[in-house]
Amino acid sequence: METINIILFLIPTVWIGPFWLLMLLEPESERTKDWVHGNSIFIGPLAVWILTTLLNPTGIIDLIAGNPLDFFDTMVELLGTESGTVLAWAHFVAGDIMATRWMWRKALENKISLSKTRTIVFFGVVLMPVGLLLHVILNSQNISQQAEGQ
Numbered sequence: 001m002e003t004i005n006i007i008l009f010l011i012p013t014v015w016i017g018p019f020w021l022l023m024l025l026e027p028e029s030e031r032t033k034d035w036v037h038g039n040s041i042f043i044g045p046l047a048v049w050i051l052t053t054l055l056n057p058t059g060i061i062d063l064i065a066g067n068p069l070d071f072f073d074t075m076v077e078l079l080g081t082e083s084g085t086v087l088a089w090a091h092f093v094a095g096d097i098m099a100t101r102w103m104w105r106k107a108l109e110n111k112i113s114l115s116k117t118r119t120i121v122f123f124g125v126v127l128m129p130v131g132l133l134l135h136v137i138l139n140s141q142n143i144s145q146q147a148e149g150q
Contacts, residue, residue, distance in 0.1 A: 004055070005082040008048050012093040015044020016125070019097060023104045023121045027114065036101050045094035049087060056083040100124030103135040112142040 019041050022032040035041075053060050059078040066074045078084040103124050107117040116138045124131030 002082060005052075005086050008052055008086045009089055011048050012045040012090045016041070016093055016097045020100065020121070020125045023100065024118055027104060027117045027121065028108065036104070041097060041101065042094055045090040045097075049090040049094070052083050052086045052090065056081075059084055059087070096125050096128050099128060100131065103131065106135065106139055110139050110142050111146075112138055116142070 019036050022029070022035055026032045059081060063071070063074050063078055079088055100121055103120050104117065107120055116134075120131055120135045120138060122131070123134055
């Protein structure tokens with residue numbers, strides 16, 4: 001793998017790491033709320049996606065300009081390249097952190113326990129489908145318990 005693609009592959013993860021760790025380790029702190037508030041959280045993955053596309057635009061051009069009936073084959077071909085892998089990874093990381101931030105906010109809003117919030121945040125980045133499932137289950141349980149207590 002070319003060195004530039006290795007570096008581009010690592011940048012989104014390194015960029016997102018501090019935001020994710022704050023949501024995981026200090027979910028209720030003001031520092032965490034300040035850090036994840038704006039859109040700077042997405043700069044790393046977005047910059048990598050744009051730079052990778054500019055360095056090797058043929059994959060995206062083929063995807064957009066190609067025969068719509070061959071879209072799936074073109075997508076498989078693009079993702080099978082180094083730059084396609086970097087594009088996909090930047091996309092995954094951006095989507096995971098966006099969804100994780102939303103789940104973290106909902107956990108705080110619904111006042112679920114610290115351990116449940118951390119579990120949701122952990123799986124939100126490491127294994128998003130599991131994180132999303134845990135978000136639905138744990139927040140629903142907490143909302144039901146709060147309704148019963150009133």
